[in-house]
Amino acid sequence: xxxxxxxxxxxxxxxxxxxxxxxxxxxxxxxxxxxxxxxxxxxxxxxxxxxxxxxxxxxxxxxxxxxxxxxxxxxxxxxxxxxxxxxxxxxxxxxxxxxxxxxxxxxxxxxxxxxxxxxxxxxxxxxxxxxxxxxxxxxxxxxxxxxxxxxxxxxxxxxxxxxxxxxxxxxxxxxxxxxxxx
Amino acid sequence: xxxxxxxxxxxxxxxxxxxxxxxxxxxxxxxxxxxxxxxxxxxxxxxxxxxxxxxxxxxxxxxxxxxxxxxxxxxxxxxxxxxxxxxxxxxxxxxxxxxxxxxxxxxxxxxxxxxxxxxxxxxxxxxxxxxxxxxxxxxxxxxxxxxxxxxxxxxxxxxxxxxxxxxxxxxxxxxxxxxxxxxxxxxxxxxxxxxxxxxxxxxxxxxxxxxxxxxxxxxxxxxxxxxxxxxxxxxxxxxxxxxxxxxxxxxxxxxx
Numbered sequence: 433x434x435x436x437x438x439x440x441x442x443x444x445x446x447x448x449x450x451x452x453x454x455x456x457x458x459x460x461x462x463x464x465x466x467x468x469x470x471x472x473x474x475x476x477x478x479x480x481x482x483x484x485x486x487x488x489x490x491x492x493x494x495x496x497x498x499x500x501x502x503x504x505x506x507x508x509x510x511x512x513x514x515x516x517x518x519x520x521x522x523x524x525x526x527x528x529x530x531x532x533x534x535x536x537x538x539x540x541x542x543x544x545x546x547x548x549x550x551x552x553x554x555x556x557x558x559x560x561x562x563x564x565x566x567x568x569x570x571x572x573x574x575x576x577x578x579x580x581x582x583x584x585x586x587x588x589x590x591x592x593x594x595x596x597x598x599x600x601x602x603x604x605x606x607x608x609x610x611x612x613x614x
Numbered sequence: 615x616x617x618x619x620x621x622x623x624x625x626x627x628x629x630x631x632x633x634x635x636x637x638x639x640x641x642x643x644x645x646x647x648x649x650x651x652x653x654x655x656x657x658x659x660x661x662x663x664x665x666x667x668x669x670x671x672x673x674x675x676x677x678x679x680x681x682x683x684x685x686x687x688x689x690x691x692x693x694x695x696x697x698x699x700x701x702x703x704x705x706x707x708x709x710x711x712x713x714x715x716x717x718x719x720x721x722x723x724x725x726x727x728x729x730x731x732x733x734x735x736x737x738x739x740x741x742x743x744x745x746x747x748x749x750x751x752x753x754x755x756x757x758x759x760x761x762x763x764x765x766x767x768x769x770x771x772x773x774x775x776x777x778x779x780x781x782x783x784x785x786x787x788x789x790x791x792x793x794x795x796x797x798x799x800x801x802x803x804x805x806x807x808x809x810x811x812x813x814x815x816x817x818x819x820x821x822x823x824x825x826x827x828x829x830x831x832x833x834x835x836x837x838x839x840x841x842x843x844x845x846x847x848x849x850x851x852x853x854x855x856x857x858x859x860x861x862x863x864x865x866x867x868x869x870x
Contacts, residue, residue: 451645458641466632480632484640491644556623575624607620 454494457503458487464504464577465511471560471572472515482518486511505587512569559609567602574599719775722768726779729761733786759804766808769815776815777856783812784853787846809845816852823859832858 465486470479489510493500500506560568566588573579573587581599585592736754765783769776787805817840820833832855839848 455641455645458644462637462640463631467627467630470630471627476633480636480640483632484643487640487644552623553626553629556627571624572627575621576627603617603620606624607615607617610615610620 450495450498453498454491457490457494457507461504461507462487465507467576468508468511468572469515471557471576472565472568473518474557474561478518482511482514486514489514502586505583508573508587512565516565555610555613556606559606559613562609563602563605566598567605570595570598571602571606718768718772719778722765722772722775722779725761725765725768726782729758729765730782730786732757732761755801759801762801762804762808766804766811769808769811773815773818776812777819780812780816780849780853780856783808784849787849806843806845809849810840813840813845813848813852816849816856820852820855820859825859829855829858 462483466479466483469482469486470476473479473482486507490503490507493506493510560571563571569588570584573584574581579587581592581595584599585595588595590598732754736751736758739751739754765779769779813836817833817837820829820836825833832851836848836851836855839845839851
């Protein structure tokens with residue numbers, strides 16, 4: 433009884449530490465945010481750099497305010513802005529030509545990069561890059577991260593119906609893009 | 615391309631994952647201070663300052679270790695404090711046995727004292743020349759008989775104490791030689807019973823000891839006297855033998 437109470441106190445003490453809390457958030461979202469950024473910049477180096485910045489910004493904000501209800505949405509918003517800033521700084525068009533894709537992406541001996549060598553994945557990645565930002569986001573969140581239309585709606589601050597339409601149109605746009613590539 | 619095919623292709627992108635080294639490195643860089651501090655060369659004298667010790671508790675592994683340590687500490691403490699009932703019982707039991715022994719020995723001492731006092735009383739009454747002393751003598755004899763019976767019973771119940779009173783009983787014998795009768799009111803019978811009980815127990819005690827040839831001869835003589843019913847004589851020899859064997863063993867019998 434006393435021991436159980438003691439363990440609870442220790443556990444609460446540990447989990448009340450913002451560093452521990454954000455560490456847990458980091459473990460939970462690092463892959464998702466990295467994938468999201470990678471699919472939008474198509475470069476391992478840039479994706480790593482941007483993802484680090486996303487989590488650092490997130491951590492700074494979290495230290496000031498730990499009342500963040502939805503850490504996923506919070507991090508995705510930072511990631512979106514980071515990608516926008518990245519393209520703004522580079523002064524580069526958001527759409528990337530098919531010819532440039534192999535040069536932009538850092539294909540190496542890494543397992544996930546090997547997977548990217550797969551032709552299908554390469555083509556779909558380049559097709560996604562050519563879509564509008566909103567379509568890219570909803571397709572990634574809906575089909576890759578298994579978020580519901582309602583969750584995406586909350587994230588984009590748009591009605592769920594609008595999001596469903598965007599998913600439908602985004603999928604159609606991706607299909608057209610792939611058809612064009614082939 | 616069918617929508618389902620397109621969706622499955624999209625889901626293949628889940629294979630994109632960050633490098634594990636990069637994930638770990640970024641985390642260390644982000645939450646670095648504790649980790650970096652731990653890797654730095656710290657002066658051992660200042661390493662365990664209060665702030666550092668407190669800082670360690672921010673690490674989850676240490677918290678678990680601390681919990682485990684507390685668990686073991688409380689367990690050991692509880693075990694040591696409450697977990698040895700048998701040992702405690704043994705201690706209490708040994709204390710009870712000592713107390714019981716002491717009580718029996720005190721009873722025996724009181725019985726011997728009572729026996730000696732009543733024997734002296736009988737001797738005084740028997741030697742007085744006052745007229746009509748007969749009922750007083752009878753009463754005194756009865757009291758001595760009762761005291762002797764009590765003493766006999768106590769020795770029978772606690773034979774290990776026979777040796778401690780042998781000398782007293784032997785010295786008391788002369789007081790019981792009442793002039794004017796071979797068996798005054800059954801006193802002789804009672805005192806003989808007492809001597810017999812004592813003699814037989816003392817013979818057993820002596821037989822269990824290592825004796826010299828002379829001592830063995832004395833013991834054989836005592837056994838012979840006992841068989842002949844001469845327990846009073848046997849007791850005299852036995853008291854001497856007990857004194858002799860106790861001297862050999864470096865101990866002395868209890869003197870009252």
